[in-house]
Amino acid sequence: MDVSAIDHVNIRIPTDGVEDAVxxxxDALGFEPENLDRxxxxxxxxxxxxxxxxxIIHVRPVDTFSPPDGEGFDHFAIVVDEPIEAVRERLDDAGIEIERDGNPLGATGRAPAVYVRDxxxxxxxxxxxxxxE
Structure with a gap:
C-alpha cells in the first residue's frame, strides 16, 4: 500500500450539537462546511x-453520543501554514482556551503546537x- 495522506476524520456529535459544531x-477555526444544507x-x-x-472532517450527529473518555481516543492533529502566534491569536479572538502547548513529533517532524477541545x-x-528551533 502506498498511502499519500489521510483523507478524512469522522467524529460523532450529539444531534443537538450541529450549531455548536458550526x-x-x-466560525472559530475557519473551516468551510460542506453538505450542511443537505x-x-x-x-x-x-x-x-x-x-x-x-x-475533511465528517460530522455525524447521533442520538447516542458519548463524549471521548480518554480511553479510546486521544486526539487528532492538523498542520497549518501559519506561525503558532497567529494560531494563538485566532484562538484567543474566538474565545477558545488552549489546554496545553507542545513541540510534538509527528509525520512532518517536530513543530510548535497547541491543543484545544471542541x-x-x-x-x-x-x-x-x-x-x-
Missing part, C-alpha cells in the same frame, strides 16, 4: 468541514508547518 469549526434538509446523515483540498470533548492538536 460555531467552532467554521444535512439540514434531511438528504444526508452527515456533513463535513473542509480543511484543505485533500482533507464543544464535544474531542482534543485537537493544531501544529504549525514551521519546524521547531
Amino acid at each position: 460555531a467552532f469549526y467554521r 444535512f439540514r434538509d434531511g438528504e444526508r446523515t452527515i456533513f463535513s468541514f473542509r480543511l484543505n483540498e485533500d482533507a 464543544p464535544f470533548g474531542f482534543l485537537i492538536e493544531i501544529k504549525t508547518s514551521e519546524p521547531a
Whole structure:
C-alpha cells in the first residue's frame, strides 16, 4: 500500500450539537462546511468541514453520543501554514482556551503546537508547518 495522506476524520456529535459544531469549526477555526444544507434538509446523515483540498472532517450527529473518555481516543492533529502566534491569536479572538502547548513529533517532524477541545470533548492538536528551533 502506498498511502499519500489521510483523507478524512469522522467524529460523532450529539444531534443537538450541529450549531455548536458550526460555531467552532467554521466560525472559530475557519473551516468551510460542506453538505450542511443537505444535512439540514434531511438528504444526508452527515456533513463535513473542509480543511484543505485533500482533507475533511465528517460530522455525524447521533442520538447516542458519548463524549471521548480518554480511553479510546486521544486526539487528532492538523498542520497549518501559519506561525503558532497567529494560531494563538485566532484562538484567543474566538474565545477558545488552549489546554496545553507542545513541540510534538509527528509525520512532518517536530513543530510548535497547541491543543484545544471542541464543544464535544474531542482534543485537537493544531501544529504549525514551521519546524521547531
